[in-house]
Amino acid sequence: xxxxxxxxxxxxxxxxxxxxxxxxxxxxxxxxxxxxxxxxxxxxxxxxxxxxxxxxxxxxxxxxxxxxxxxxxxxxxxxxxxxxxxxxxxxxxxxxxxxxxxxxxxxxxxxxxxxxxxxxxxxxxxxxxxxxxxxxxxxxxxxxxxxxxxxxxxxxxxxxxxxxxxxxxxxxxxxxxxxxxxxxxxxxxxxxxxxxxxxxxxxxxxxxxxxxxxxxxxxxxxxxxxxxxxxxxxxxxxxxxxxxxxxxxxxxxxxxxxxxxxxxxxxxxxxxxxxxxxxxxxxxx
Numbered sequence: 001x002x003x004x005x006x007x008x009x010x011x012x013x014x015x016x017x018x019x020x021x022x023x024x025x026x027x028x029x030x031x032x033x034x035x036x037x038x039x040x041x042x043x044x045x046x047x048x049x050x051x052x053x054x055x056x057x058x059x060x061x062x063x064x065x066x067x068x069x070x071x072x073x074x075x076x077x078x079x080x081x082x083x084x085x086x087x088x089x090x091x092x093x094x095x096x097x098x099x100x101x102x103x104x105x106x107x108x109x110x111x112x113x114x115x116x117x118x119x120x121x122x123x124x125x126x127x128x129x130x131x132x133x134x135x136x137x138x139x140x141x142x143x144x145x146x147x148x149x150x151x152x153x154x155x156x157x158x159x160x161x162x163x164x165x166x167x168x169x170x171x172x173x174x175x176x177x178x179x180x181x182x183x184x185x186x187x188x189x190x191x192x193x194x195x196x197x198x199x200x201x202x203x204x205x206x207x208x209x210x211x212x213x214x215x216x217x218x219x220x221x222x223x224x225x226x227x228x229x230x231x232x233x234x235x236x237x238x239x240x241x242x243x244x245x246x247x248x249x250x251x252x253x254x255x256x257x258x259x260x261x262x263x264x265x266x267x268x269x270x271x272x273x274x275x276x277x278x279x280x281x282x283x284x285x
Contacts, residue, residue, distance in 0.1 A: 001084040003091045007098055007139055013090050014052065014140065022049025025172075026142035027088075028133065031055035031079045036177040036185035040146040041086040043174050052140050053083050054092040056099065058128045092140070099135050107131050110164070113157045113251055118275070121241055121266060129154055130161055137162075137169060145169050150176045150184050152262050152277040156251055176276075178204065184276045191272045199237040199269050206231035207278040210245070210263040214280050221245035221254040221261075224280075228265055241266035241273070248282065257281060 004010045014024060025048030027040045044051045055076070076093070083091050107127055113119075114126035137145060145162075147155050159171050177185045182204025183197075192200055206228040213227050224245045232238050246253055248260035261280040266273065 001080070001088050001091055003080060003093060005093050005095065005098070007094070010052075010090070010092050010139055014050070017050040017089065020049075023144070024048060024050045024052055024140065024142045025144045025146060026137070026140045027051070027053045027146045028136050029053065029055050029079075030057040030187075031076065032187040033079050033082045034185045034187060034189075036148055036150055038082060038086050039177050040148055040174050041083065041088055043172065044144065044146050045087045047172075048144060050090070051088045052090045052092065052142065053088045054094070054136055054140075055079055056092075056094055056132065056136075058132050059096050059100065092136075099132060108134050108161065110157045110160050113153075113160060116251060117242060117244060117246075117264060118153050118266070126153070126157060130157060133158055134161065134165070137167060142169055144172050146172045146174060148174050148176060149277070149279070150186070151275075152264060152279075153251060156249065182208070184274075186274065188272050188274060191270075193270060196237060196270045196272065199235050200274060202232055202235040202238050203265060203267055203274055203276045206243075206265060207263050207276060211278050211280065214257065219257050221257055224257070224263060228263065232265070232267060237269050239268035241268060245280070248279065 002013050004013055017024065025044035027044050029037050041051060041053060080091060108130040109127045110130055114130065119126045147158060149155065155173055162169055162171060179185060181201040183189065183200050209227045209231050210224045213224055218224060225243050228243045229240065232240050242265065244253060244264040245257065246262050246264060248262050254261060257280055260282040262277050263280055264277040266275045
């Protein structure tokens with residue numbers, strides 16, 4: 001695996017693979033790798049001649065591509081070893097100045113999608129996501145971009161950005177990887193204490209309650225939201241940020257589920273903020 005830190009080095013490394021006839025698959029991460037992120041690399045490896053990965057966390061208000069983990073320790077050597085074991089070919093590890101030079105003033109916003117849910121709870125986060133994602137996609141120029149359903153709102157936003165800006169990139173969405181009790185894998189999980197980790201299972205239990213109600217014929221979004229809220233409210237350590245049943249394309253809150261939709265939740269447990277989601281009326285391949 002080649003590790004590059006400058007945009008020019010990245011361009012040259014990818015060009016050499018394109019000249020050799022390889023298609024390029026790209027997996028962006030913020031580092032602090034877990035098996036959920038590595039599953040994207042393995043999927044990209046199975047579908048492309050060249051796999052490019054990146055590890056970069058947006059500075060300041062432009063926060064990370066993944067769930068934030070205050071206090072988390074970034075072990076770059078560990079991440080690089082895991083990328084190499086997953087058979088990535090090129091790893092881009094830029095400094096902040098490489099992506100945000102001093103005179104950089106351009107920001108990307110997907111109107112109607114970056115101000116709600118996570119955008120309302122974490123102002124600036126999703127504009128940061130779209131900005132850095134566009135920079136990375138332009139630099140890598142992949143045939144395929146791999147994201148996890150774990151971050152459903154980010155998936156919706158990036159899909160719209162790729163479409164609206166006529167970026168010729170296939171977006172490949174991979175299923176959420178979960179622990180034995182259903183908790184979605186996230187770097188944030190490492191911040192949970194033993195009792196908090198046990199309590200965190202309520203997220204998957206709440207989403208499952210909504211999915212089972214939907215599968216049983218319930219179409220009222222209000223009832224589905226109540227099912228999730230009821231489960232979360234029974235866990236004393238859980239502080240609900242939002243509970244949503246939204247259209248899978250527009251993220252508009254629904255009154256009735258008549259097509260592809262998402263059940264989404266954000267919960268605080270101790271000092272850790274956790275998010276999760278579950279598709280309704282459709283499956284992630």
